[in-house]
Amino acid sequence: MISKLFVLAAATAFAASAPALANPATSVKAARTLCRQVTSFDPQRAACKVVAAKQTVVIEWDSNHEDNRVGCAGFGRRMRFQGLEFDRGWTLVLRNTVIETDKVASCKL
Numbered sequence: 235m236i237s238k239l240f241v242l243a244a245a246t247a248f249a250a251s252a253p254a255l256a257n258p259a260t261s262v263k264a265a266r267t268l269c270r271q272v273t274s275f276d277p278q279r280a281a282c283k284v285v286a287a288k289q290t291v292v293i294e295w296d297s298n299h300e301d302n303r304v305g306c307a308g309f310g311r312r313m314r315f316q317g318l319e320f321d322r323g324w325t326l327v328l329r330n331t332v333i334e335t336d337k338v339a340s341c342k343l
Contacts (some may be wrong), residue, residue: 257321258286264290264318265343268309268326281333289324291343294331302328302339310343 262284269282272293280295297305306328313320320343326340 241318244251260319261288261321261324264313264320267316267318268313269293271312272309281331289321290327291324291331292327294329296331297328297338302330306339306341310341322340 239263247319263285265284268291269284270307272295276295280293282291284291284292293309306326309326324339324343326343
């Protein structure tokens with residue numbers, strides 16, 4: 235028989251390790267912050283838009299596939315490091331402005 239103390243300790247450990255979920259307004263605010271940061275690097279070559287209805291941030295920039303793949307994960311880590319949280323289901327889509335393609339890389343935020 236599992237003791238109540240063990241169950242309580244396990245539940246506490248699980249809750250402490252689970253990431254806090256943001257609310258929809260917080261997610262949109264985090265997405266807009268991400269866009270501001272991206273476009274501040276090179277506003278002439280980077281565009282960013284938030285599509286809240288689809289829980290998506292779309293970044294269009296002059297880059298290659300490898301840059302997009304690495305950048306996708308990097309943007310997500312940067313947001314978490316800054317304490318900006320997204321609700322489950324938010325996605326970052328990176329597109330290349332030079333090569334006309336729908337999507338070069340995508341990742342969960």
